[in-house]
Amino acid sequence: MSKIRLGILGGGGDSLIGVLHRVASHMFDRYEITGGVFNPDFKENIKFAKHIGVNTDRVYIDFDTFIEEEIKKSVEDRIEVVSVLTPNFLHFPMAKKLLENGFHVICEKPLTTSYEEARELEALQKKNNAIFAVTYTYTGYPMVRHMKHMIAAGELGEIQKIDVQYYQGWINPVIHDPEIRKTVWRLDPKKAGISSCMGDIGTHAFQMTEYLTGMEVESLLSDLNMLYENNSLDLDGTVLIRFSETVKGVIRASQIATGEENGLTVAVYGKKGAYKWEQENPNILYHMTDDQPKRIIKPGHAYVSDIAADGTKLPGGHPEGIFDAMGNIYKGVAKALRDEAAFDGEYPTMNDGVRGMLFIEKVVESHKKGNVWLSLDKQ
Numbered sequence: 001m002s003k004i005r006l007g008i009l010g011g012g013g014d015s016l017i018g019v020l021h022r023v024a025s026h027m028f029d030r031y032e033i034t035g036g037v038f039n040p041d042f043k044e045n046i047k048f049a050k051h052i053g054v055n056t057d058r059v060y061i062d063f064d065t066f067i068e069e070e071i072k073k074s075v076e077d078r079i080e081v082v083s084v085l086t087p088n089f090l091h092f093p094m095a096k097k098l099l100e101n102g103f104h105v106i107c108e109k110p111l112t113t114s115y116e117e118a119r120e121l122e123a124l125q126k127k128n129n130a131i132f133a134v135t136y137t138y139t140g141y142p143m144v145r146h147m148k149h150m151i152a153a154g155e156l157g158e159i160q161k162i163d164v165q166y167y168q169g170w171i172n173p174v175i176h177d178p179e180i181r182k183t184v185w186r187l188d189p190k191k192a193g194i195s196s197c198m199g200d201i202g203t204h205a206f207q208m209t210e211y212l213t214g215m216e217v218e219s220l221l222s223d224l225n226m227l228y229e230n231n232s233l234d235l236d237g238t239v240l241i242r243f244s245e246t247v248k249g250v251i252r253a254s255q256i257a258t259g260e261e262n263g264l265t266v267a268v269y270g271k272k273g274a275y276k277w278e279q280e281n282p283n284i285l286y287h288m289t290d291d292q293p294k295r296i297i298k299p300g301h302a303y304v305s306d307i308a309a310d311g312t313k314l315p316g317g318h319p320e321g322i323f324d325a326m327g328n329i330y331k332g333v334a335k336a337l338r339d340e341a342a343f344d345g346e347y348p349t350m351n352d353g354v355r356g357m358l359f360i361e362k363v364v365e366s367h368k369k370g371n372v373w374l375s376l377d378k379q
Contacts, residue, residue, distance in 0.1 A: 003032040004080055004337055007070070007103075009063060009094055011085035012038030012048040017108060020326050021083050021135075022052065027313075027327030030334035034079050035059055037066050063094060071101050080104060081131065081337060087191045088199070092117040095132075099124045104131040106333060110203050110360060111353030113193030118357040125350050131336045133329065134353035136207045138264065139345065140325030142299040143285040146308035147268070147275045148212050148345055156270025159213055162241070162249030163267045164205040167257035171196075171235055175227060175256060187233055196233035198224070198363050201264075202253040203356040206239075208266055209251070210355065211345065215243045217359070221373045222366040227256065239363055242373075283319055307343040 006025055011018025018038070025031040035058025039045040042061045049059040058079075060066040070078050081104040084094050092112040098105050099121065111134050112118045125132045138144055151159070171187075174180045185191040186200060193199055210216055224237040236254040243249070257263070264279035276286040287295040299308060300316030311328040314320060332346025355376075362374045 001338065004030055004334055005034040005078070006031040007034060007066070007079035007082040008036035008038060009066070009082060009084050009086055010038065010090075011083070012044065015085070017085050020137075020323060021085055021106075021330075023323050024326035024330045025083075027324070028331045028334070030331065035066070035070075036079075036082070037061075037063055063097075067097055067101055070103075081106060081333065084108060087185050088113050088193050089191045092121065095121055096124060099128055099130055099132075102128065102130075104333075104337060106133045106135060106330070107353065109134050109136055109207075109353065110193065110199050110356055111350075112357055115354070115357045115361045118354040122350050122354050131333060132350040132353075133333045133347045134350065134356070135326065135329055136204055136211070136348040136352055136356075137322060137326050137329065138204060138208060138279060139211050139348055140311065140328035141277075141279075141282050142304070142308040142311045142320070142328075143277055143282060143297065144208075144212070144266075145311055145328075145343075145345065146297065146299075146305045147266075147277060147285060148214075149305040149307050151212055151268060151270070151275070152214055155272070156268065156274060157272030159215070159243075159247050159268060159270050161247070161267075161269040162209045162213060162243075163269075164208055164249070164251050165263065165265045166201045166205045166251075166253045167260040167263040168201060168255045169257045169260040171255040172258050175231065175235060178230065181231065187231065189232055192233060193360070194233075194364050195360050197235050197253050197255045198222075198237055198239075199233075199360050201255065202237065202239070202251060202363065203360055204264065205251045205253055205266075206241075206359045207348065207352050207356055208264075209241065209249060211348070211352070212266065212268055213243070213247075215247065216355070217241045217243055217376050219373050219375050220359070220362055220366060221371055222363040223371050224363070224367040225256075234364070234367075237363065237367070239366075282321060282325075307345070310343065 038048045083106040219242045222239045224234040235256045239251040241249045267276040273289040285297040299312040329347045335342040366374045
């Protein structure tokens with residue numbers, strides 16, 4: 001079977017997101033990076049393409065030229081799917097034009113900078129019957145997938161509480177100096193959108209609650225912290241969430257948690273038991289009950305679910321990490337592009353992206369209105 005022809009927008013130079021996606025795309029030998037626009041500076045664009053071994057004949061001067069030249073090619077030769085790895089404000093116009101011209105899309109989160117834009121992309125994706133993935137990376141971890149599968153199978157009984165904490169500290173060294181702050185695009189509303197912390201990592205936490213439980217959040221109440229009056233975007237916040245009158249939870253996210261690295265912790269508590277997983281120690285899943293000692297579940301063993309086994313590349317005891325998680329998402333997209341049998345939840349979809357934007361807007365609105373409960377019904 002021929003490899004999937006992949007185009008990439010953004011992610012050049014020393015971009016963390018860029019190397020993450022490129023490595024992930026190569027992991028199962030399903031994709032070939034065929035071309036793209038890695039950098040807005042054309043000389044740097046070409047230089048980078050040569051550095052990573054991409055044929056410069058299909059490395060274009062800008063996004064519009066990419067579209068114009070690729071659609072001239074035959075179906076057998078043109079790029080099939082495009083990864084959008086640019087800053088947030090470019091996600092919508094790029095994804096929209098890609099969908100309008102018949103490309104499938106893999107897009108970094110958040111999907112757009114507004115819920116209205118997200119709904120527009122959703123309608124266009126459905127109209128064109130396109131494959132569209134939004135890279136909520138942590139859904140690719142085998143133990144997260146095992147947790148999802150076992151919760152759906154009733155292992156925990158009726159869900160009672162969901163607690164997600166996502167703490168980073170990287171903004172703390174820059175936020176206190178207004179001049180340095182200006183250099184960080186995630187703190188610029190024109191590039192990041194209406195939210196920094198919740199738009200960047202809070203949306204990961206929100207998506208995880210719905211991915212694992214199979215339920216949708218019905219309403220929320222938020223309290224955000226901008227730290228300074230002359231800083232308009234949130235750096236930290238707490239969000240109370242309700243799935244129903246008896247199923248509730250909390251999302252805590254911060255990028256000024258001094259000393260924290262990437263502290264994502266997820267706990268789901270049910271009537272019969274609970275699961276707890278930590279991203280910084282991703283190969284361990286804790287299973288807790290009232291009548292037994294805490295159990296440790298690891299990937300690479302015969303007792304894990306089929307979807308967890310499918311996403312594990314090495315025998316037990318060989319740590320796998322964030323590159324492997326993203327690789328599993330790319331693998332899921334490849335299965336969809338080639339119409340192959342797949343497990344439920346192998347890659348986050350357009351719906352995850354749309355729900356993420358609804359979450360971000362409601363979180364900001366709830367805070368601005370004085371920390372009030374707001375419904376997450378689609379509008």
